[in-house]
Amino acid sequence: MDPSEVAQNAIDAAARGSFLALVALGVALLFGIMNLVNFAYGEVILAGGYAMLIFTTWFLDASVWPLLIIWTVVVAIVFALAQERLAFRPVRHADPTTMLVTSFAVSVLLVNIAIVVWSGLARPVEIGGVTLEQFTAGEIRIRKLDVITLGAAAFLLLSLTAFLKRTSLGIQMRAASEDFRMSQLLGVPANRVIATAFFIAGILAGSVALITVGNQGSSSPGMGLFPLIFGLVAVVLGGMTSLIGAVVGGFVLGGLIVGLEQGLATYGMERFRDAFVFLAVIVMLVFRPQGLVVGRAIRERV
Amino acid sequence: MLAIENLVVRYGSILALRGISLEVNEGEVVGVIGPNGAGKSTMLMASAAAIPVAEGDIRFEGETVLKERPEKVVERGISLVPEGRHIFHRLTVGENLELGATTRTDAAAVEEDRARVFELFPILKEYLGTPAGKLSGGEQQMLAIGRALLARPRLLMLDEPSLGLAPVVIDRVFETLEQLRKTGMTILLVEQHAERTLDLADRVYVLRTGSIELAGTPEDLAGNPQFEKAFLGFV
Numbered sequence A: 001m002d003p004s005e006v007a008q009n010a011i012d013a014a015a016r017g018s019f020l021a022l023v024a025l026g027v028a029l030l031f032g033i034m035n036l037v038n039f040a041y042g043e044v045i046l047a048g049g050y051a052m053l054i055f056t057t058w059f060l061d062a063s064v065w066p067l068l069i070i071w072t073v074v075v076a077i078v079f080a081l082a083q084e085r086l087a088f089r090p091v092r093h094a095d096p097t098t099m100l101v102t103s104f105a106v107s108v109l110l111v112n113i114a115i116v117v118w119s120g121l122a123r124p125v126e127i128g129g130v131t132l133e134q135f136t137a138g139e140i141r142i143r144k145l146d147v148i149t150l151g152a153a154a155f156l157l158l159s160l161t162a163f164l165k166r167t168s169l170g171i172q173m174r175a176a177s178e179d180f181r182m183s184q185l186l187g188v189p190a191n192r193v194i195a196t197a198f199f200i201a202g203i204l205a206g207s208v209a210l211i212t213v214g215n216q217g218s219s220s221p222g223m224g225l226f227p228l229i230f231g232l233v234a235v236v237l238g239g240m241t242s243l244i245g246a247v248v249g250g251f252v253l254g255g256l257i258v259g260l261e262q263g264l265a266t267y268g269m270e271r272f273r274d275a276f277v278f279l280a281v282i283v284m285l286v287f288r289p290q291g292l293v294v295g296r297a298i299r300e301r302v
Numbered sequence B: 001m002l003a004i005e006n007l008v009v010r011y012g013s014i015l016a017l018r019g020i021s022l023e024v025n026e027g028e029v030v031g032v033i034g035p036n037g038a039g040k041s042t043m044l045m046a047s048a049a050a051i052p053v054a055e056g057d058i059r060f061e062g063e064t065v066l067k068e069r070p071e072k073v074v075e076r077g078i079s080l081v082p083e084g085r086h087i088f089h090r091l092t093v094g095e096n097l098e099l100g101a102t103t104r105t106d107a108a109a110v111e112e113d114r115a116r117v118f119e120l121f122p123i124l125k126e127y128l129g130t131p132a133g134k135l136s137g138g139e140q141q142m143l144a145i146g147r148a149l150l151a152r153p154r155l156l157m158l159d160e161p162s163l164g165l166a167p168v169v170i171d172r173v174f175e176t177l178e179q180l181r182k183t184g185m186t187i188l189l190v191e192q193h194a195e196r197t198l199d200l201a202d203r204v205y206v207l208r209t210g211s212i213e214l215a216g217t218p219e220d221l222a223g224n225p226q227f228e229k230a231f232l233g234f235v
């Protein structure tokens, strides 16, 4: 590979990685606070996607993109908070299996509502030329959307870090995700930290929806599933227990995907990319079952 | 101040507390001792409104704490240092302490209380920016107590603060409790170290298999043959 090709692939991998890191963060945040693997998280992304469809068909066109972004993120936040309030709060004290089944039920319900309203087919979303625009620098072509993705991810990661490190609510969130019961014993309100986790997850899901629709130019009932599955894999890769792990997992997975695409293309086997991705993840977990980043202090000191 | 009345707690089919009654008056240090599985931790967790209660009542300053959320109970003035300390390993010592003051709104008074905690445990001040998981067991226990004090509790409940600590460190913990008692703090202390608890407490209850077996002043109990046989001989 010549240097420009390497640079090209690195940019691709970084863009994919930051996309997956955003999804993984949302998944890891809810898992950390509630021990909930929320399969319906994909449908928060879905809600954001159809919010974009509604915006561009009924209200305004995508040229007022700041409004489109705000609208999409707000809808995703509302959906995330509604999931918490209506579906998960009533089963909060039930065992993890019950919560898991609940999240499946919510996921299936929302996907089917989307199918009933907008059909099972992908519906094009008119978002203008951003999908196609490119910067060129010598041999390297950079998609504008990848730059936006990287920038958005960097902004969200830095803001989230600042929030978690610098604000009281952020410290309460970290405490609750390490030891929920103890945080309650100190007076941290359970409802507040859980709602905040869903709120942040909503922001992340809205951003993921914007990027997804930007990439595929359409909204479809299955659009939440791909990010969710790969986001879950990224979280597992990262070790399940830390947000940094989720981000690292997302970037590693992004690199893996781009690497495999390149490698497999040489043999005309791109179709098997996902099989190889999962195989690589399984192999990694055999050798390092605790994931890439070990979060929760496993060693109790006496 | 705290009145537990005919408290029954079940875990599924396990009867952990079989109708116990216990009282802590303002300014008192009350000890509860008993063997493993007696229900001591259960009693404290119920008083902190952290687990559901089947029957009976727990009143703090005349009003029930049942059906209250745990965070509300902290606000009302009960703090629990639970068994096993439960400090947040990944957070710094400073952040752990800040969390202790979650329910406080009086920033200036919190600052005073922080200073007082550093007087009590100077070591914490040195480790402010260190992840709490790096502290030794004894230091973690001091952090757990300091953190609880930052809520400015009117009733401090401690669950086996000496658990897993070396004898010198245990001495240090009991010294601290003695200092707190001198400030007039009301303390409900669960312990397995019978002798040390008798030295510190104004009154002691003995809990066994979910029932109060004995109760009285340290002098009463020290002279009680049943108690001596069960606890003091082996210490």
Ligand SMILES: Nc1ncnc2c1ncn2[C@@H]1O[C@H](COP(=O)(O)OP(=O)(O)OP(=O)(O)O)[C@@H](O)[C@H]1O
Pocket: B011, B014, B015, B016, B034, B035, B036, B037, B038, B039, B040, B041, B042, B043, B083
């Ligand atoms: N979460 C739980 N689920 C089921 N049973 C429990 C639970 N917690 C405690 N128990 C049971 O309730 C009884 C009382 O337990 P508890 O922890 O209150 O005892 P303890 O006096 O604090 O013991 P130790 O000295 O070992 O800390 C025990 O039989 C214990 O097995």
Ligand SMILES: [Mg+2]
Pocket: B040, B041, B042, B083, B159
């Ligand atoms: Mg106990």
